[in-house]
Amino acid sequence: DAGVIQSPRHEVTEMGQEVTLRCKPISGHDYLFWYRQTMMRGLELLIYFNNNVPIDDSGMPEDRFSAKMPNASFSTLKIQPSEPRDSAVYFCASSLALPQPQHFGDGTRLSIL
Amino acid sequence: DAKTTQPNSMESNEEEPVHLPCNHSTISGTDYIHWYRQLPSQGPEYVIHGLTSNVNNRMASLAIAEDRKSSTLILHRATLRDAAVYYCILRDVQYGNKLVFGAGTILRVKS
Numbered sequence: 149d150a151g152v153i154q155s156p157r158h159e160v161t162e163m164g165q166e167v168t169l170r171c172k173p174i175s176g177h178d179y180l181f182w183y184r185q186t187m188m189r190g191l192e193l194l195i196y197f198n199n200n201v202p203i204d205d206s207g208m209p210e211d212r213f214s215a216k217m218p219n220a221s222f223s224t225l226k227i228q229p230s231e232p233r234d235s236a237v238y239f240c241a242s243s244l245a246l247p248q249p250q251h252f253g254d255g256t257r258l259s260i261l
Numbered sequence: 262d263a264k265t266t267q268p269n270s271m272e273s274n275e276e277e278p279v280h281l282p283c284n285h286s287t288i289s290g291t292d293y294i295h296w297y298r299q300l301p302s303q304g305p306e307y308v309i310h311g312l313t314s315n316v317n318n319r320m321a322s323l324a325i326a327e328d329r330k331s332s333t334l335i336l337h338r339a340t341l342r343d344a345a346v347y348y349c350i351l352r353d354v355q356y357g358n359k360l361v362f363g364a365g366t367i368l369r370v371k372s
Contacts, residue, residue, distance in 0.1 A: 152304075179358050191305070191348075191362035204357055239304045246354045247293045247312075252304030 150174070152253035154240050160259045166228040169256045172221055173242030181241040181250060182215055182225050191239075197223065230260045265349045270367040273339045281334040281366055283349030288329050293352045295360070296323065296334050298345040305348065305362075308334065344370045 153172040161167055173180045181196040195205040200217045208215070212231070217223040227234055237257050241250040266284040273279040285294070296308040309316055309323045311332070316323040322335040336343055348365040352358075 181359070190364060193359050193361070196357075196359055198358070204359060241304070243358065246358045247295075247310060247352060249295070249297075249307035249310065250305075250360060252306065255304050 152240055152242050152251055154238075154253035154256050156256060157254065158257045158259075160261065161230060162261050163231055164229045166226065167230045167234075167258060167260075169225040169238050169240075169258070171223045171225070171240030171253060173223070173240070174251055175221065177242035177244055177251070178220070179243045179245070179250075180217060180223050181243075182223070183239040183241065183252075184236045185239065185255075186236045194225070232260045234258065235260045265351060265363055267347070267349050267363065267366045269364065270369065272369045272371065273336075273343075275341060275370055275372045276338050279336040279339045279343070279368065279370075281336075281347050281349075281368065282331065283333070284331045285349070285351055286330045288351060289353060291353050291355055293354070294323065294325060294329075294332050295350045295352050296321070297348045297350065297360070297362075298343075299348070299365075300342075300345045308347070310352075339368075339370045341370050341372060344368055 155170045178199050182194040185191045194207045195215045197217045215225045237255045239252050239255045241252040243250040295310040297305040299305045309321050311323045324333045346365040346367050348362050350360050
């Protein structure tokens with residue numbers, strides 16, 4: 149079975165550029181999550197969706213970050229404009245309803261120069 | 262979110278059992294206890310979860326104290342591949358389907 153698919157796996161870009169991270173959840177999962185992991189702050193939930201609708205975006209750091217889920221099989225996390233402090237590994241996860249486990253993708257390692 | 266307390270790190274010998282403790286003294290009646298692990302350079306991976314009773318699966322066992330204020334993840338025979346960060350997380354179904362990760366326990370396995 150295909151797991152959660154994230155792209156790109158690595159992204160290096162310059163400060164000020166727009167960055168778009170992509171995620172394809174596991175088919176049939178109706179929850180989708182975006183997390184960020186840094187050495188300083190660990191793993192943080194940014195936002196999650198249920199049936200393509202954002203439920204909790206309290207973890208989104210600021211207006212430069214936005215996330216969309218136009219359909220059940222695709223989601224994007226966009227940073228515009230990007231800053232060096234956005235450098236991190238970004239994970240996408242999907243799940244069925246509570247308390248079913250979340251399945252994580254391999255992450256996108258983002259470096260902002 | 263109810264908090265959990267785990268040791269920063271533990272060490273085990275290969276082929277021996279490992280008991281990873283987690284304290285959650287403020288757990289509520291509707292909190293599920295979830296364990297995830299994260300291998301180096303990978304995303305977190307679900308290990309096991311439970312509510313009140315002990316649970317077993319192909320990866321591990323979860324022993325939950327009678328008062329639910331603590332739990333223990335048991336790896337029956339540690340392998341080098343089990344070296345990872347192990348996270349104990351409480352999930353309350355009343356407050357949304359989210360995971361709040363702490364610092365976890367770094368498990369080192371010696372050959």
